[in-house]
């Protein structure tokens with residue numbers, strides 16, 4: 001399970017700046033997807049020793065009693081409660097404020113691992129900036145500049161030290177790891193119960209106080225799956241019930257831990273920002289995806305048309321995913337969802353041999369050459385596979401930094417078709433060789 005770093009601090013200390021820096025390298029992998037809105041407060045971090053999640057709590061006001069500020073405080077409290085590591089950000093230029101002291105008291109009481117981070121310290125003497133913050137009693141201050149990146153790598157390494165990378169994949173034979181994601185009330189628990197009620201649940205250990213996600217292995221038609229829980233399921237008699245209501249952090253973690261996400265939408269509701277944000281997490285994580293539009297039993301023809309249009313319009317960046325119209329309650333359409341999970345998993349894990357990739361690339365270039373950019377004409381020479389889940393295709397050649405995004409989209413479509421990769425996103429990366437003898 002990937003650790004979650006939660007950024008806390010009073011307004012204007014640089015939390016968003018740090019958040020953006022921590023999540024940026026991951027962003028760069030996400031091709032610009034039209035229509036994809038990003039959640040500014042939850043992100044995937046890379047660039048440290050291992051993957052992690054970052055939550056920005058926004059301006060944290062522990063004193064707030066009412067209104068929007070109180071609602072924000074409630075969400076911040078929830079994030080703090082689920083944090084693996086708290087990063088308490090203060091402003092090295094403004095210096096120590098009474099509000100910092102109030103926040104420090106609050107955070108110390110959580111008993112969570114806590115690092116005090118003094119920001120905006122570029123060009124300043126580290127020990128002098130740090131001095132006055134010792135009195136917060138949050139340990140040695142780490143001095144950084146979020147804007148310039150100074151000290152950020154060290155900060156991440158230190159924060160993640162207690163969380164070594166999961167040991168290598170002994171898991172492969174357990175079949176796809178499936179997360180069922182969706183906003184509150186779409187019917188996740190109902191689907192899980194329908195799935196597990198019909199199928200054989202293989203005995204599993206209920207975690208006690210461990211931070212691990214609950215994983216429920218089950219079998220259907222002789223195939224194995226592992227369900228990754230998004231809500232802290234508890235078994236009560238024959239059914240599972242959610243221990244917590246919807247949790248963004250649990251959802252993010254489950255998405256990250258899974259191979260395939262079943263994203264549930266509610267046919268009786270319009271698609272909301274929250275739906276789009278959850279879809280965005282899946283895309284950022286590069287997960288294979290199946291869309292399940294639930295409660296199909298309770299909507300009439302008009303709504304059915306309307307939700308189809310809504311999906312096409314608001315979630316057009318999920319065009320690679322198969323769509324199923326289901327009723328979790330009545331058990332309609334579940335088999336179709338699982339068979340799409342199998343196909344999406346196969347696509348996400350596909351082995352793409354270099355000769356076949358290169359052949360597909362050369363055919364694509366012959367059909368349509370990349371446009372000239374000034375004096376540069378990008379030359380695409382060969383391709384190999386750089387990873388799976390999502391499949392990454394690395395293209396080698398010259399002047400590849402001048403390949404326009406639209407051409408990359410074209411290549412993605414070509415590879416998707418050549419290898420029948422429906423159900424998974426695909427990433428194309430370029431490696432320009434700087435060979436002085438290569439033709440210009």
Ligand SMILES: Nc1nc2c(ncn2[C@@H]2O[C@H](COP(=O)(O)OP(=O)(O)OP(=O)(O)O)[C@@H](O)[C@H]2O)c(=O)[nH]1
Pocket residue numbers: 009010011012013014015016017018058059060119120121122144145146147148
């Ligand atoms: N000099 C300097 N300025 C910084 C640094 N990091 C952030 N800032 C500036 O501080 C201001 C506040 O930064 P934000 O990242 O928006 O702060 P925040 O804590 O997210 O603020 P809220 O969204 O109000 O909670 C901006 O003008 C940033 O450009 C830094 O490392 N050095």
Ligand SMILES: Nc1nc2c(ncn2[C@@H]2O[C@H](COP(=O)(O)OP(=O)(O)OP(=O)(O)O)[C@@H](O)[C@H]2O)c(=O)[nH]1
Pocket residue numbers: 182183184185186187188189190191231242244245246294295296297298326327328329330
């Ligand atoms: N008509 C109909 N109702 C459904 C269906 N699936 C779920 N529901 C109802 O929708 C409500 C919410 O379902 P849950 O399964 O609790 O939703 P959830 O996504 O787990 O909700 P959270 O735990 O809040 O995240 C319940 O009243 C279900 O009975 C369906 O296929 N058809």
